[in-house]
Each structure stands twice: as C-alpha cells, then as structure tokens.
Amino acid sequence: MKKTYKIDVDCANCADKMELAAQKTAGVKEATVNFMALKMTVDFEDDQNIDAVMREVRKNCKKVEDDCEVYL
Amino acid sequence: MSKKQKSMLLRIIAAAAMLIGFHFMPLTGTTRFVAYFSAYLIIGGDILIKAGKGIKNKQVFDENFLMAVATVGAIALALYKTGDYTEAVAVMLFYQIGELFQSYAVGKSRKNITALMDIRPDYANIKLNGTLTRVNPDEVEIGSIITVQPGEKIPLDGIVVNGESALNTAALTGESRPRSVHGGDEVFSGCININGLLEVRTTKEFGESTASKILDLVENASSRKSKSENFISKFARIYTPAVCFSALALAILPPLARLFVMDLPPDWENWVYRALTFLVISCPCALVISIPLSFFAGIGGAGKAGILIKGSNYLETLSKTKIVVFDKTGTLTQGVFEVSDVHHNKMDKAKLIEYAALAESASSHPIGKSIQRAYGKEIDRSRVSNLREISGNGVIATVDGIDIVIGNDKLMKSLNLDYIPCRHTGTIIHTAVDGEYEGHIVIADIIKPQAKQAITALKKAGVKKTVMLTGDTAGVGKQVADFLGIDEVYSELLPADKVEKVEELIKNKAENEKLAFVGDGINDAPVLSRADIGIAMGAIGSDAAIEAADIVLMDDDPMKITTALRLSRKCLRIVYENIWFALGVKGICLILGALGIANMWLAVFADVGVMVIAVLNAMRALFVQKQSDSIV
Numbered sequence: 255m256k257k258t259y260k261i262d263v264d265c266a267n268c269a270d271k272m273e274l275a276a277q278k279t280a281g282v283k284e285a286t287v288n289f290m291a292l293k294m295t296v297d298f299e300d301d302q303n304i305d306a307v308m309r310e311v312r313k314n315c316k317k318v319e320d321d322c323e324v325y326l
Numbered sequence: 327m328s329k330k331q332k333s334m335l336l337r338i339i340a341a342a343a344m345l346i347g348f349h350f351m352p353l354t355g356t357t358r359f360v361a362y363f364s365a366y367l368i369i370g371g372d373i374l375i376k377a378g379k380g381i382k383n384k385q386v387f388d389e390n391f392l393m394a395v396a397t398v399g400a401i402a403l404a405l406y407k408t409g410d411y412t413e414a415v416a417v418m419l420f421y422q423i424g425e426l427f428q429s430y431a432v433g434k435s436r437k438n439i440t441a442l443m444d445i446r447p448d449y450a451n452i453k454l455n456g457t458l459t460r461v462n463p464d465e466v467e468i469g470s471i472i473t474v475q476p477g478e479k480i481p482l483d484g485i486v487v488n489g490e491s492a493l494n495t496a497a498l499t500g501e502s503r504p505r506s507v508h509g510g511d512e513v514f515s516g517c518i519n520i521n522g523l524l525e526v527r528t529t530k531e532f533g534e535s536t537a538s539k540i541l542d543l544v545e546n547a548s549s550r551k552s553k554s555e556n557f558i559s560k561f562a563r564i565y566t567p568a569v570c571f572s573a574l575a576l577a578i579l580p581p582l583a584r585l586f587v588m589d590l591p592p593d594w595e596n597w598v599y600r601a602l603t604f605l606v607i608s609c610p611c612a613l614v615i616s617i618p619l620s621f622f623a624g625i626g627g628a629g630k631a632g633i634l635i636k637g638s639n640y641l642e643t644l645s646k647t648k649i650v651v652f653d654k655t656g657t658l659t660q661g662v663f664e665v666s667d668v669h670h671n672k673m674d675k676a677k678l679i680e681y682a683a684l685a686e687s688a689s690s691h692p693i694g695k696s697i698q699r700a701y702g703k704e705i706d707r708s709r710v711s712n713l714r715e716i717s718g719n720g721v722i723a724t725v726d727g728i729d730i731v732i733g734n735d736k737l738m739k740s741l742n743l744d745y746i747p748c749r750h751t752g753t754i755i756h757t758a759v760d761g762e763y764e765g766h767i768v769i770a771d772i773i774k775p776q777a778k779q780a781i782t783a784l785k786k787a788g789v790k791k792t793v794m795l796t797g798d799t800a801g802v803g804k805q806v807a808d809f810l811g812i813d814e815v816y817s818e819l820l821p822a823d824k825v826e827k828v829e830e831l832i833k834n835k836a837e838n839e840k841l842a843f844v845g846d847g848i849n850d851a852p853v854l855s856r857a858d859i860g861i862a863m864g865a866i867g868s869d870a871a872i873e874a875a876d877i878v879l880m881d882d883d884p885m886k887i888t889t890a891l892r893l894s895r896k897c898l899r900i901v902y903e904n905i906w907f908a909l910g911v912k913g914i915c916l917i918l919g920a921l922g923i924a925n926m927w928l929a930v931f932a933d934v935g936v937m938v939i940a941v942l943n944a945m946r947a948l949f950v951q952k953q954s955d956s957i958v
Binding site (some may be wrong): 264265266270271273286289290291292317318319320321 | 389619
C-alpha cells in the first residue's frame with residue numbers, strides 16, 4: 255500500500271534525514287522524500303494501521319529535523 | 327518570498343546594519359562584547375537553538391552544529407584575545423544569506439517547473455437545464471457531453487461530437503503547431519482549444535484522463551533516485567562527522583605535538599582558529615542541494631519539450647546510452663499503409679488509381695482504404711457495377727462500363743492474366759483493365775520523414791550502434807534499415823523473439839554502455855521494460871505505453887530521441903561539474919585552512935559562494951535546446 259503526503263522542509267539535507275527517519279519507522283516498508291516536489295511517498299507493510307504509522311513517521315521526522323512538517 | 331524568507335531578510339539587514347554601525351563606534355570592553363553579541367543573536371539565534379535541539383535529539387552532526395561551534399568558538403577566541411568579534415558575526419551573516427538565497431532559488435525553480443506542466447484543468451462546462459454550468463472535472467461521468475469554449479483547456483479525454491477547432495497541444499507534446507479537430511476525432515485533456523466551440527463526449531474519468539496521468543507521472547518523477555543522488559546523500563552522512571572529528575584533531579593534536587615533541591609553546595589559539603575555519607568550510611550544502619536540483623530541473627525542462635522522464639535514475643542511464651534498438655512499425659515508419667508507387671502502367675497513373683479506388687469502393691480493408699486515400703476524391707458509387715469480391719485475393723468490378731480486375735498474384739493466375747512480378751517490397755496489387763494487364767500498385771508502410779535525420783543525429787550524438795527489430799519480412803526490414811542507415815536489422819520476429827533479441831544484445835555489450843529500446847507501446851511492453859531504458863513514443867492517450875516505458879515521448883517524432891539523449895547528457899554534465907567543483911573548492915580550502923593560510927572569510931566563501939554557483943549551474947538544466955539546434 256503506497257501513499258503520498260505533502261511535506262514542508264527547508265533544506266535538502268533535512269529532507270534526506272526525514273527520509274531516513276521515515277524508513278526506520280516500524281510499519282514502513284519503503285519511504286522516499288522528494289525535496290523538490292515536497293512530497294513523501296510511503297510504502298506501508300501489510301496489515302498496518304496507516305494513520306498510526308504516519309503519526310509515528312511524523313514524530314520521528316520532527317525528532318531529526320525540528321523545522322519540518324508532514325501533512326497527514 | 328514566503329513569510330519565513332521575509333523575516334530572514336529583515337534579520338540579515340538588521341545584523342548587517344549593526345555590524346557596519348558598530349565598526350565606526352568607539353566601543354570597548356564589555357559594551358563592545360554586548361553590542362556584537364546582540365547582533366550575533368539576531369542573525370544566528372535560530373541556528374544555536376537548532377543545534378541545541380539536534381544534540382538533544384541525538385542528531386549532533388549537522389550544518390547547524392558546524393556553524394554554531396565555529397562561530398561560538400570564534401567569539402570565545404575574540405573575547406579571550408583579539409577583541410575582534412566581526413568575524414564570527416560576519417560568518418553567520420554570510421551563512422544566513424546563503425541559506426536565504428538557496429531557499430529562494432529552490433522555491434523559484436519549484437514554481438517554474440510546476441508552471442511548465444500547467445495542464446491541470448480547473449473545471450468542465452456541462453449543460454444543465456439549457457444553461458452552461460461549470461463543474462469540477464472530477465464529478466463528470468463517462469459519456470457526459472461537455473462544452474469547451476475557445477481559450478479553455480479540454481478537461482477530460484473524449485470524442486468530439488460537434489464543432490471544429492484548432493488545438494494547442496504544446497503543453498502535452500512540446501509541438502507548437504496547432505492540431506485541427508472536428509466531429510469524430512479523439513481529443514485529450516490538457517490541450518487548449520484555440521478558436522472553435524467544441525462539444526465533447528467524455529470517454530474517461532478525470533483520474534484516468536491524459537492530463538491526470540501525466541501530472542501524476544511528473545509529480546512522482548524524482549522519487550526514483552539516481553546513483554549520483556544516492557551517492558551524495560550517503561556521502562553527506564559520513565562526511566559531516568568525519569569533518570567534525572578532523573577539526574577536533576586539528577585543534578588538539580598539533581598543539582600537543584608542539585608541546586611534548588617539538589618543545590615549542592603550544593599556540594592553542596592559532597590551532598583552534600584553524601579548526602573553526604575548517605568547520606565553516608566543511609558544510610556539505612552545495613552538494614546536497616545542487617544535485618537533486620539539477621535532476622529536478624532536467625526533468626522539468628524535458629517535460630516542456632514533450633519528453634516525460636519517470637525518474638532521475640532513468641535520466642542518468644539515458645545519458646550512458648550507446649546502443650539504440652528500434653521497433654520498426656509505428657516508430658520509424660508511420661504504421662499506416664500508403665500507395666508508394668505504380669509500376670509498368672501504360673495508362674495515366676492517376677486514371678489507374680481512380681479505377682482501382684472505384685473497384686475497391688466497398689472495401690474496408692486497410693489496403694483498399696489506402697488506394698481510396700491515394701485517389702483522394704469522393705467516390706461515386708453509381709459508376710461501379712457487378713462488384714465481386716474474391717475473398718482474400720482481390721476484386722472484380724465494372725467501372726464506367728469497363729471491366730476492372732485488381733488483386734494479388736493468385737487472382738491474376740486464376741484469370742490467366744500475364745502479370746509482371748515486383749522486386750519492390752510491400753504489398754503488390756496487380757491491375758487489369760478491359761482484360762489487359764495494366765501494371766501494379768505498390769503499397770507500403772511509409773517511413774517517417776524525420777526518421778533518417780533522427781538516425782544520423784543519434785550517430786552524431788555518439789550512439790555506437792543502432793539496431794532495428796521487426797516482425798516484417800527480411801526484405802522489407804533490410805530495405806528500411808539500408809535507407810535509414812541502421813547498423814543491424816533482425817526480421818520476422820514475434821513479440822517474444824524481440825525480448826530474446828534485446829536480452830542477447832544486452833549480454834553482448836559492455837557493462838557501462840546502456841541499451842535503449844524505442845517502441846510505440848503496442849505489443850512491445852515486455853521489451854520496453856526489459857531494456858535498460860524503454861522509450862515509448864506517440865504516447866498521447868496510450869496508457870499501456872505510459873505504464874511500461876521509463877521515458878515517454880508525447881508525440882511520434884523520432885528526432886525527440888536525440889533531444890532526450892542530449893538533455894540527459896547536459897544534466898549529468900552539470901551534476902558532475904557541481905560535484906567536482908564543490909568538492910574541489912572545499913578540498914583546497916580545507917587544506918589551506920589546516921595550513922593556516924585561509925581565514926574565516928575565505929571559509930565562508932567556500933561554503934556560501936560555492937553553493938550559490940552550484941545552484942545557478944543546476945538551473946541551466948532547465949533549458950532544453952530546440953530540435954533544430956540539436957541536429958547540428
């Protein structure tokens with residue numbers, strides 16, 4: 255199950271960190287952040303509560319880069 | 327400018343004004359420190375907070391940390407010794423100017439590129455109770471009749487039921503010549519209606535329409551990352567900590583060595599200053615921002631030219647293409663049968679075609695249709711009588727009272743007509759008028775007018791080998807290949823054989839030479855996905871081609887292949903320029919910094935200056951040469 259989210263982040267390096275953080279979140283199979291399009295595409299593992307996983311992704315992203323946003 | 331950017335600009339101006347003002351004031355001691363430190367907090371306060379948060383969240387090594395340590399260190403040194411706070415404030419000031427410029431440039435290019443692909447229709451006009459009403463295209467059901475007024479975008483794919491007009495397809499195909507449409511023609515969403523009023527019966531929902539598909543593809547394009555991008559992000563992850571530890575070593579080891587080994591005074595301040603300079607130089611921003619920006623701009627520029635690239639990895643692979651494999655029908659040829667010649671005729675060619683067209687007047691077969699097209703005039707059926715179709719072989723009819731026989735070798739033989747066999751390739755239609763053999767009509771698939779030029783241009787652009795695959799006979803294949811100047815040709819292949827052939831070609835080439843397959847997306851989806859790069863052409867409205875290919879050419883002009891190849895090379899050249907330039911300048915400055923030759927002023931140039939230049943360079947990828955230029 256793949257979904258795309260709008261994000262807001264200021265620098266490419268930070269986008270890269272967000273990508274890593276999202277990838278490491280439990281329930282996420284694969285995540286890519288497109289800094290230029292300001293989008294995050296998340297591929298979820300099967301049988302996951304997508305909303306809960308995304309809240310976790312957002313929390314983890316905020317941890318690595320304070321000044322970012324994932325619009326759920 | 328966004329709100330964030332505006333407040334940053336204000337902070338930069340304020341700090342700069344303070345810096346200049348303080349320079350002319352006779353400040354000393356604590357007042358001096360307080361004055362400069364307040365300027366420093368105005369410009370760099372957020373960096374200090376971010377660095378602090380980074381440490382709290384175990385994300386120590388980022389550029390905020392580098393800048394915070396470097397500038398706080400410089401202030402500490404000034405406090406302790408020189409009293410020159412300007413340097414620390416100025417470094418932070420330049421760093422912030424660089425950041426602002428970067429965020430402005432990125433925002434600007436983001437906007438530019440989205441504007442290029444501005445094909446999203448905002449509304450559809452539907453007639454409700456006799457009046458035209460604007461509705462969301464999402465809500466229009468298949469089979470609805472929508473009205474498109476002059477100047478409006480066609481919101482959904484459909485078929486024209488009423489009206490005629492010229493369409494501007496530039497946003498989809500990059501082709502500036504308008505396309506004329508009338509009743510019965512298929513139209514695609516995203517085109518702009520130029521002059522006439524059109525009524526269109528929709529054939530697709532909005533989500534499945536051409537415009538949606540293309541937007542989707544463009545917006546998701548750069549989620550597939552290239553090797554260079556992956557290299558840079560991995561590099562940045564190792565690089566920053568490595569530089570921090572090197573700086574630490576530079577601050578501690580030489581003084582200790584001087585103290586214990588060389589028996590000299592340790593000279594701590596000097597080495598700490600060098601280490602701080604080192605930190606300022608080392609920020610990886612230039613690389614991290616300019617590489618993805620180059621690819622993004624490259625993909626955006628290509629989109630403007632009607633070339634859709636599904637990811638930056640494909641842009642990278644395309645730039646290394648050395649072998650181009652073509653499908654024949656529909657790619658190099660038009661895939662439409664046309665009368666190409668008439669041989670051995672005694673009577674006037676036009677007259678013969680006229681007779682043939684009349685005899686074929688009842689035919690719906692592509693061959694018969696092609697003869698009717700060659701005749702080009704309205705067919706008067708009343709002139710034709712006694713029409714008999716000899717299934718699969720031809721037609722016998724009486725036209726204007728004269729007996730006409732047209733058909734293949736078999737029909738001629740069965741009627742004991744003495745026919746002349748043809749050496750030419752294509753479908754041969756013999757004719758007999760009033761019992762006499764009247765020569766034959768050659769019907770062939772027409773080679774696209776730009777095809778030969780396209781092959782020559784590819785060769786010029788450095789493609790080593792061109793190959794053509796075709797399901798057609800060896801004779802036809804060879805003739806087309808010879809005419810176009812294609813190096814190798816494989817004929818009489820079934821779709822499955824084509825995959826095998828491509829696999830064989832891939833096996834026999836060098837590893838770093840990539841193979842591109844160009845097809846029209848009909849029957850060749852497996853080959854498109856098997857090749858290193860699958861290029862589908864003439865893809866407007868063909869979902870299968872858009873799905874299977876890595877690169878989609880919106881119209882069917884083979885010259886676009888060279889354009890795509892050239893722009894991919896340009897983009898990659900920019901990427902490498904930026905990598906080498908940034909690493910080179912930083913490398914040199916790091917060495918100069920360690921040796922104590924470079925001061926913080928040079929360091930801040932190495933960081934901000936390099937980034938500004940790299941970003942400007944990346945923006946060049948947005949500009950695509952026009953086709954006519956790329957031939958030369």
